[in-house]
Amino acid sequence: MAARNSPAQSDGAKKERYPQLNHEARPRHLGSVEGRLNQFIGGHYAGVNLSALHFADRKDDPSHVSLSVWSAPGRSKPSFAEAKRQTYKATKKGEQFGPSWTNHWFKIALHIPKEWEGYERVQFEFDCSGEAMVFTTDGDPIHGLTGGWGEDRRVEFIIPPSARKAGVAHFYIEASCNGMFGIDNMAPPDQNRYYKLNSADLVVPNMEAWHLMWDFQTLHQTMRELPDDTPLRNRCLHVANEIMNVFQEGSLESVTKCRKVAEEILGEAWEKEIGKESKKAAKERGALWGVGHCHIDTAWLWPFSVTQQKSARSWSTQIDLMDRYPEHRFSATQAQQFKWTEQLYPSLFARIKERVAEGSFQPTGATWVEMDCNMPSGEALVRQFLYGQRYYHSRFGFKCKTFVLPDTFGYSSQLPQIARLAGCDNFFTQKLSWNNDNDFPNSTFNWVGLDSSQILTHMTPVNNYNSQCNMEDIRRGMTGNKNMEVTSQALLLYGNGDGGGGPTPPMLEKLRRARAIGKHPSAGGQIPLVHMGGSMDEFYAAIRDETKDARLLPNWRGELYAEFHRGTYTTHASIKKGNRKGEILLREAEHAATMASIASAPYHYPQKKLDAAWEDLLLCQFHDVLPGSGIGMIYEDAEERYANVQKIGAEVLKSAYDVLYPGSKAIEEGISGMDLFAINTLPGVPRLEVMEVAGKAGVVAQRGASGKGYVLVQAQDGLGNVKALDGSVQGVKVQQIGESLIMSNGTLKMEMKEGRIVSVYDAQADKEIIPEGQSGGLVIMEDHPNAWDAWDVDQFHLEKQTHLSFGSASIVESGPLRGVIGTSLRIGQSSIEVQIIMDAVPASLKADARSMIRFDAVVDWREKHKFLKFELPMTISAENATYDTQFGVVSRPTHRNTSWDNAKFEVCGHKFADLSEYGYGVAILNDCKYGYATEGNVMRLSLLRAPTEPDANCDMGTHAFSFAIYPHKGTFAESDVPIVAAAFNMPMQCNISDADRQDIASVAKRPPITLEGAPNVILETIKRGEDDEADGTFCIVLRMFEQYGGHARPTLKLRDLAIKKIQLVNLLEEPVHEIEVKSTTFAGETVHDVQLCFRGFEIKTVRVCLERRRKEKERRGSSGSWVKV
């Protein structure tokens, strides 16, 4: 180390180890030394400090770098083969390319000077201001590049040794006119932006200077992060200052000396030591587990097509890094992105497979995409895992053990059960660190779901999933750990997400130094030892080992409610509707197709079509698509996918109905005198409903002024018939009495005055639902969130609200079957038309069921930053309200006692929410909405928002949706609200046929599969087995769940089916155990009884294997598995 002051020795004096005399001033360092450390890299002294030594040479003239370009037309994204065939024209640095979202192919020839042979490394630096990918001349994508000047800048590509030897290198670069965060980050994108080619240079980096930069930065950051009173902090300050003293302007020799000085902290010959360890990385010990990651949003500020490029760029870059950093492990999620890579970049996919086999590239996460977890139905969440795990298994030979979902806006309380039943024992996330109000109390814990299933959960104390590996993050991995009493292990997910290409060489260099400094004798208790080379699965195994199989860890029960982004339950209404309608249609399509395959041997179950539809639906559940938080472009893509789901669903239904109901068709205008029947797709749910049919149909019981006709349809099982009006049906009447419009049937009377619902009176219970002086109706609120426009709604929106009146109310229909009040209202530039409907019959056939009051709304929405809701004050007092969630219900407070209660001022519910007290309750149902709130005795359903970022036109246009008030006797647990909400979302379909219905398949007349003896267990899904096509079996898969939170022992009844065996299976349809069947034959019909047992909110999947019939056997052989791309 250089001496600060050279003492002048007097002639002839003997050099003593500790001289007698000392004439120096020799001060302690003043605080300004800390500031001095900022001068060593970049900044004001960049011309003379270490940064001036970064490059030994640089060439950009045409004799060294020859560039030509072909611009793909429009927003097209041609393949390499197509691009290669085109004619290229010469170009140069400084040229602009555009507009936004276009792709430009560069043909590049590099001539490498002979005199560069001795250098350690030669790089090509290509900065197109946007994103790019390097291809070999054979079309192999080998490296991604991210231009611009952010921290995520990655513009170098190392010239391979073979090309250096040859003196020439040829390759192609596909440059795309978008940045990491789309075009304009969170602002709506400027569609006409141009991108400058900033750099296309052949450069020689000084690797020793580059390494010194990371040495110095590590000391500097450690000094900044550690408390003032720690020895290591002060040693780092001292040594970093010494490095600056030893450094000589422009001298590479001094750089080597500086690195030697750094060894005082990092350890003598530390690089060798760490390098040795890196080769046997997985055996390292440590508390902070570094696993590389790249969070690629499947669509957000860019469309799906750009994500396909982002994945390929990022993943090829990671494969390139693995050779130079053997300790590096990279984890990637989302089967959909793997599938895109497999389809579009097969050579890259082949290299990924090799790396997966050796364990350095780690597919994880288990699901199809990183989905939103608030809004998808229970069955859709199941399919996220089913499609994800089956893909991983088919391609890589394993299923994921760790469910990874770092960035979603709240976590359903059924996730622990669903993830466990899909093969995952572990869960990683971190988004709750964003909570606006409450600090989540655990880092590592058992998350216990609605049914008491648990999953070992880690929310990294680092508080991000894209660490830059700075000392701040390394330290927080220890200091932020909330469960240190039992474990101090934590995960560090490092890497730039989205277009940043994942982990970078600087991150890996920083991690190597963090490992070295962690071994310093003074580091104990200050800096965690960093562990490299492991996997997430191994991390969780280590936690289990340390915590007696997690028994030492605390539990958290129920949903992980995210205290932010509450607007995402409502933003982009059409996407929510596409999701709900798609989920319901696919349920009905699978059900009908399964029945058709039972009814007819030649019928072919359309597995491939259904797979395609499910993949589209699952893709659109990505956590910036379904929540409505992306740019406008992605919703054009999503609408197309939803249209495809509808098209496939309709085709599947039609072909199945052709088998089940031959010769019949959906009713249309102008048809009369034909035989009308209805299809009930809720197995085991008898229904009695008023249905609208063409006015001319001969059977209508009420012919409305609007030209519509109404019939009463009764369905005992799968098939409904028109029921004649008799004395059992009390008519509904609508009357104008004074200023009031009154609509009533035998039990329910609604009064509307000045456009507000002032009374809903239940005559049978002698109960008034609306409190004196209050009214129900539409309400509009100013919606100016402090940040995250599309995502957030802040609590203060409730403080600025205006009650709206249903305007121009008039009587449209006045019974006897249906009463309709038409209303229309203009507000600002918008119009809101709502029909308020009451039927003569109750909403269900439960003995004491009431009617519902239905609202069919058509809104032309032109407001900005306004929140439209429907609200209903009720004479009901309860501490909690009940909300429909995946496979069950979730209870949330109506009061605001604690900060945790207070944060739940806007929550997610699916088809209904309910407020009940002893004896009575009221539910609000909906057909495509997800936002609810219950404030005291007022329940609100969120209808429409209008944020302007990142989509300037979000929700502008026409919306049609329905909701309803459903009063019921008893508490929620005593009610049939879930069944009524299901029926509300799955109306019967009216069909007609010429025939006398002899042709209708017996399975359509009477469902062969029913669940009896427990009204709290719902048969949700009926489908064919996933492996039926591949292995030629004939299986029916039934998914059931307990709805209310109690035990149940239903009997599954299977009629006239040639049963081979019945198994309990998991969500991946893998057998758990066989189930006993009791068969009885009576009057020629064989009934198989299967006794099942449920705990509250339990999900059970049963596979019924049938004898395959001859036609099926013949057909088999040609059909391939869905896994073929």
Ligand SMILES: [Zn+2]
């Ligand atoms: Zn994300």
